[in-house]
Amino acid sequence: MRKILIAFLLVGAACKPEAPTSNTVPASSGTITINGAGATFPYPIYSKWFSDYNKVHPDIQINYQSIGSGGGIKQLISQTVFFGATDGPMTDEQLKSAPGPILHLPTVLGAVVPAYNLPNLTADLKFTGPILADIYLGKVKKWNDPAVARSNPGVALPNLDITVVHRSEGSGTTYIWVDYLSKISPEFKQKVGVATAVNWPTGVGAKGNEGVTGMVRQIPGAIGYVELVYALQNKIPFGAVQNSAGEFVRASLDSVTTAAASAAANMPADFRVSITNAPGRGAYPISSFTWILMYENPTDKQRARVMVDFMKWALTDGQKEAPALGYAPLPKEVVDRELQALQKIQL
Amino acid sequence: MRRSADDRLFRLTTGAFAAMVLVIVVGIGIELTRQSMLSIQKFGWSFWTGRTWDPVAGEFGALPFIWGTLYSSLLALLLSAPIALGIAIFISELSPRFLRQPLAYLTDLLAAIPSIVYGLWGIFVLVPIVRKLELLTPEPLRRLPLFHGPPLGVGMGTAALILAVMVVPFSSSVAREILKNVPSAQREAAYALGATRWEAIKVAIGYGKTGIIGAIMLGLGRALGETMAVTMVIGNNPQVSLSLFTPQYTMAAVIANEFTEAADELYLHALIEIGLLLFVITIVVNLASRLLIWSTKKRAAELVVLASPATKEEIAA
Numbered sequence: 315m316r317k318i319l320i321a322f323l324l325v326g327a328a329c330k331p332e333a334p335t336s337n338t339v340p341a342s343s344g345t346i347t348i349n350g351a352g353a354t355f356p357y358p359i360y361s362k363w364f365s366d367y368n369k370v371h372p373d374i375q376i377n378y379q380s381i382g383s384g385g386g387i388k389q390l391i392s393q394t395v396f397f398g399a400t401d402g403p404m405t406d407e408q409l410k411s412a413p414g415p416i417l418h419l420p421t422v423l424g425a426v427v428p429a430y431n432l433p434n435l436t437a438d439l440k441f442t443g444p445i446l447a448d449i450y451l452g453k454v455k456k457w458n459d460p461a462v463a464r465s466n467p468g469v470a471l472p473n474l475d476i477t478v479v480h481r482s483e484g485s486g487t488t489y490i491w492v493d494y495l496s497k498i499s500p501e502f503k504q505k506v507g508v509a510t511a512v513n514w515p516t517g518v519g520a521k522g523n524e525g526v527t528g529m530v531r532q533i534p535g536a537i538g539y540v541e542l543v544y545a546l547q548n549k550i551p552f553g554a555v556q557n558s559a560g561e562f563v564r565a566s567l568d569s570v571t572t573a574a575a576s577a578a579a580n581m582p583a584d585f586r587v588s589i590t591n592a593p594g595r596g597a598y599p600i601s602s603f604t605w606i607l608m609y610e611n612p613t614d615k616q617r618a619r620v621m622v623d624f625m626k627w628a629l630t631d632g633q634k635e636a637p638a639l640g641y642a643p644l645p646k647e648v649v650d651r652e653l654q655a656l657q658k659i660q661l
Numbered sequence: 662m663r664r665s666a667d668d669r670l671f672r673l674t675t676g677a678f679a680a681m682v683l684v685i686v687v688g689i690g691i692e693l694t695r696q697s698m699l700s701i702q703k704f705g706w707s708f709w710t711g712r713t714w715d716p717v718a719g720e721f722g723a724l725p726f727i728w729g730t731l732y733s734s735l736l737a738l739l740l741s742a743p744i745a746l747g748i749a750i751f752i753s754e755l756s757p758r759f760l761r762q763p764l765a766y767l768t769d770l771l772a773a774i775p776s777i778v779y780g781l782w783g784i785f786v787l788v789p790i791v792r793k794l795e796l797l798t799p800e801p802l803r804r805l806p807l808f809h810g811p812p813l814g815v816g817m818g819t820a821a822l823i824l825a826v827m828v829v830p831f832s833s834s835v836a837r838e839i840l841k842n843v844p845s846a847q848r849e850a851a852y853a854l855g856a857t858r859w860e861a862i863k864v865a866i867g868y869g870k871t872g873i874i875g876a877i878m879l880g881l882g883r884a885l886g887e888t889m890a891v892t893m894v895i896g897n898n899p900q901v902s903l904s905l906f907t908p909q910y911t912m913a914a915v916i917a918n919e920f921t922e923a924a925d926e927l928y929l930h931a932l933i934e935i936g937l938l939l940f941v942i943t944i945v946v947n948l949a950s951r952l953l954i955w956s957t958k959k960r961a962a963e964l965v966v967l968a969s970p971a972t973k974e975e976i977a978a
């Protein structure tokens with residue numbers, strides 16, 4: 315009995331590698347596989363894009379590992395992947411350590427919202443940047459603090475301790491959040507600073523957007539920052555944030571695209587720009603691009619041509635899929651400039 | 662002649678496998694040291710005692726993580742050891758025959774649950790319960806350092822609880838096997854001397870003491886390295902505190918949390934040095950438990966030597 319089993323396993327093992335080769339032999343000359351790695355935030359839309367693109371071009375297979383922005387940058391620099399992806403632009407130092415010039419290509423936009431758990435509160439809260447900074451510095455400790463009350467006239471704020479929830483792991487979401495708070499508050503910039511993981515002065519760390527959402531749900535009086543997509547999907551209340559024009563804006567796909575459009579005017583040529591606290595009416599202040607990273611002069615010209623073609627598709631037809639998945643599409647100005655920038659890639 | 666050649670070949674092959682373990686362990690040590698050189702050179706011993714973990718400023722100290730790992734594992738051990746032992750005793754000594762197999766199977770099954778599932782259960786079930794308990798804690802008790810801090814539900818206490826649950830099946834399975842292997846002559850002898858059931862069980866436990874300590878230490882090893890479930894409920898805030906209520910952090914958790922996004926060289930090296938510390942601490946803890954087992958074994962042997970002449974005299978009498 316045992317011998318039969320072993321024989322069976324051996325046959326199975328011997329067959330396994332053959333099966334796919336025999337399938338792909340006719341197409342193998344034309345099948346192109348491209349590997350990429352990076353940010354987790356855009357993973358849902360990237361995987362949709364890659365699978366849709368594969369339906370139109372069955373001979374092209376793009377694989378994406380969502381290992382985190384830092385990992386994506388590292389792998390791109392060590393050239394173990396063909397393209398990277400990140401939620402925060404690469405630093406000058408990182409660009410210098412790469413073997414060649416790297417192009418930043420914004421793909422979609424995301425936003426981060428302050429979600430909270432205040433039982434028996436029906437009105438939506440309004441936050442100013444300084445209040446959020448002081449809460450995350452541990453200086454504002456109670457929900458009925460006069461500073462919170464001032465921007466929420468007529469709201470009966472409870473005498474409840476504020477429990478700060480932040481991400482425990484390094485994350486692009488954290489980067490966007492602290493980037494905004496550092497722009498608003500010099501004290502926050504000096505004490506905490508901007509990075510994907512920081513030394514939080516206060517609060518509880520939870521893993522992932524789902525961890526923060528879960529924790530905020532569980533603890534009355536909690537406040538946490540989560541991606542807009544998660545807040546909408548989980549129907550968790552989140553507050554409006556005051557933008558640089560003085561308006562309180564609730565995050566929505568429109569207000570995020572507006573922020574990008576108003577920032578596009580001062581967009582640097584390399585697209586490495588933070589659009590938090592963007593100027594202009596109707597702009598949601600805690601928004602950000604997410605980027606795909608590519609070498610300007612890739613050695614593999616065949617893959618480069620495919621990737622450029624894919625990017626052109628993603629920036630035009632692909633954008634239509636963004637809203638359904640909770641991402642804000644790029645404003646037209648940015649798309650136009652990117653299509654031009656794609657010509658820099660030497661094919 | 663041929664037979665001895667076979668023997669030699671067999672010994673060489675198995676010897677090579679055993680040597681592989683040694684090579685791998687030493688290799689891990691060397692590689693961890695090599696990859697954390699930047700941080701070792703910059704911080705030296707102060708890495709062990711530093712309390713600041715600031716990736717932005719490039720300042721790294723591991724004390725809160727070391728403390729969190731040791732403290733949570735120790736608490737988990739205190740909670741799990743009596744329960745694991747109780748389960749083992751019930752299954753091997755007291756349980757009705759028809760319940761024995763299913764119970765043993767179910768405890769073993771607990772060990773097969775992935776830790777992420779324990780973690781999610783922790784967030785959604787255990788955390789609210791713990792918070793309710795924390796809210797019920799009377800004010801005078803809250804002044805003690807052990808129960809200080811706001812009642813969040815996430816923190817050291819919850820982490821220790823979840824670790825204990827995860828450790829119990831490991832310790833109890835091994836302890837159960839040990840008790841099962843205690844020769845029935847031991848129990849029969851105890852009964853023959855007029856021992857009650859409880860006294861007979863005590864004799865069996867005494868006989869298997871070394872193995873039972875080993876079983877509990879196996880649990881400690883598991884608790885030291887556990888990552889996912891702990892990081893989901895411990896609160897991930899690097900601080901050194903005795904309180905069960907405060908959010909803290911462990912070494913395995915900080916590596917899992919921050920490794921993917923650590924793009925800066927020094928930051929990466931500091932994280933790998935945490936891995937090195939965890940490696941060293943695990944070795945030290947394992948050595949200590951070996952020593953403990955070894956010393957109880959020796960004491961047990963002495964007892965047997967002491968006891969045997971007496972029995973002979975008794976027999977003679």
